Amino acid sequence: MNNIEILVPDLPESVADATVITWHKKQGDFVYRDEILVEIETDKVILEIPASIDGILKIDVKEGTIVLSKQHLGSIKPTDQKNNFKDKKNDVSIDTEVKTDKFSSPTVRRMIAEHDLNLHKEDIKGTGVGGRLTRKDINKILISKTIENKDNDNNISLNESNNRVEKRVSMTRLRKRIAERLLESKKTTAMLTTFNEVNMSPIKELRKKYGEIFEERYGIRLGFMSFYVKAVVEALKRYPEINASIDGDDIVYYNYFDISIAVSTPRGLVTPVLRDADKISMANLEKEIKKLALKGRDSKLTIEEMTGGSFTITNGGIFGSLMSTPIINLPQSSILGMHAIKDRPMVVNGKIEILPMMYLALSYDHCLIDGRESVGFLNVIKNMLEDPARMLLEI
Incomplete structure (x- = not known):
């Protein structure tokens, strides 16, 4: 069976283009049908693109890329060899729970991806309803990491002389x-x-x-x-x-x-x-x-x-x-x-x-x-x- 393309959905006439903001799976991951693969952001809404079949994911368009209606994003290679990959309900149960339950907000997921946070290493605890993470939780972690590491990057800058913190992020x-x-x-x-x-x-x-x-x-x-x-x-x-x-x-x-x-x-x-x-x-x-x-x-x-x-x-x-x-x-x-x-x-x-x-x-x-x-x-x-x-x- 041929690979199945992952395409940008039809965008309305009033929306010229969109931005790929988050891939929820990595290159070569096994994905299940109806599992959310990628989020794209227009100037009005965030659109979620699910997998149409079970198979192996190939990503061709990176996060941050501007895309048009019906543009190619990647593909899925159909396969039944699920045993070669982590079992969805067992091996990755913890990771799945973290991604789908505690980090279900698109804004939070995007912030985690942008700053490359290690979810388990950071031992993140959400203050939102049901333990969900909020933007304030992520900002506290980013500021804490900056103060501990004294490491300036494109998103966080620290004035070491008086611990005055600045954060720089791109406008949505x-x-x-x-x-x-x-x-x-x-x-x-x-x-x-x-x-x-x-x-x-x-x-x-x-x-x-x-x-x-x-x-x-x-x-x-x-x-x-x-x-x-x-x-x-x-x-x-x-x-x-x-x-x-x-x-x-x-x-x-x-x-x-x-x-x-x-x-x-x-x-x-x-x-x-x-x-x-x-x-x-x-x-x-x-x-x-x-x-x-x-x-x-x-x-x-x-x-x-x-x-x-x-x-x-x-x-x-x-x-x-x-x-x-x-x-x-x-x-x-x-x-x-x-x-x-x-x-x-x-x-x-x-x-x-x-x-x-x-x-x-x-x-x-x-x-x-x-x-x-x-x-x-x-x-x-x-x-x-x-x-x-x-x-x-x-x-």
């Missing part, structure tokens, strides 16, 4: 792409930000009253994001200019509501999309948001889940941000920033009360959206959140 393709898009957004839009504030007492009381019942029935916690998404959808229905974008000399109005949700991941900020958010229930919104966040954390988001979107919500409040001016996610025309909920003294009916308040920030392209629409849009969201019954009645 995703981080480079994020930087390019942010700079493009600043250069090509007349971006302006307007603010408002929301009394979150009604939402907090709803969650307190129905939170347990909601979780028992749907198996998911009732958070804030589902309320934000519902309020945004209702506001977009009333202000179609904000659910639009500029394409050359044309304005494209979207008659659907695909909401991008900014998610922080180890590789950088990504914006997976909630398709047809107006047709999704509160419970399913919470489930979908959680699923996308977990897939983002584990670098499992697909190209389809990352593309599209007519409006973006970013919630810096989960990190404690009190106020910010978010940058527009091109080609969209606006982005809504949610922030931390803080108790503040407010004047209500001539009296001072302590209320849980949150700032809203809408950044928008003034080339398309005027102040009247932006302020009206924020007022709708404010009214929806301060009186949640409006979302149910759509008033």
Whole structure:
């Protein structure tokens, strides 16, 4: 039987090329069908390429190489002579457990490969869930090795006189792409930000009253994001200019509501999309948001889940941000920033009360959206959140 080629998968039109970041097997290793052989990174996602058959691996493209769609990476020589190699379940059980369980994060695996760490020699112990390694664990090991060996290389440099440590690493393709898009957004839009504030007492009381019942029935916690998404959808229905974008000399109005949700991941900020958010229930919104966040954390988001979107919500409040001016996610025309909920003294009916308040920030392209629409849009969201019954009645 002829050798079976290992090829780069079909890359979407929006992705020009990819980088080979990690080979999980070595030249001449026996590999099993469906075992992950190599990871390649695009400017949006990490793609895993599995073995199509059992056999002996031949690697033809080194880590760090830029590759194109359908490019040859290596091959597998079909063979049944498994006895000539280490038994998967016995001889390499420890090594397999280390690679697949404790080091399952692509980011961690890439760091281990980049710095050529000996997993057993270093006696690495993870501080993450289930003993998993985190980036902090790897950074501590690298710094420790540098101090002990006083050895400077391309990644770690040490000032021996005062033990000041510096680390130099290459930017990931995703981080480079994020930087390019942010700079493009600043250069090509007349971006302006307007603010408002929301009394979150009604939402907090709803969650307190129905939170347990909601979780028992749907198996998911009732958070804030589902309320934000519902309020945004209702506001977009009333202000179609904000659910639009500029394409050359044309304005494209979207008659659907695909909401991008900014998610922080180890590789950088990504914006997976909630398709047809107006047709999704509160419970399913919470489930979908959680699923996308977990897939983002584990670098499992697909190209389809990352593309599209007519409006973006970013919630810096989960990190404690009190106020910010978010940058527009091109080609969209606006982005809504949610922030931390803080108790503040407010004047209500001539009296001072302590209320849980949150700032809203809408950044928008003034080339398309005027102040009247932006302020009206924020007022709708404010009214929806301060009186949640409006979302149910759509008033």
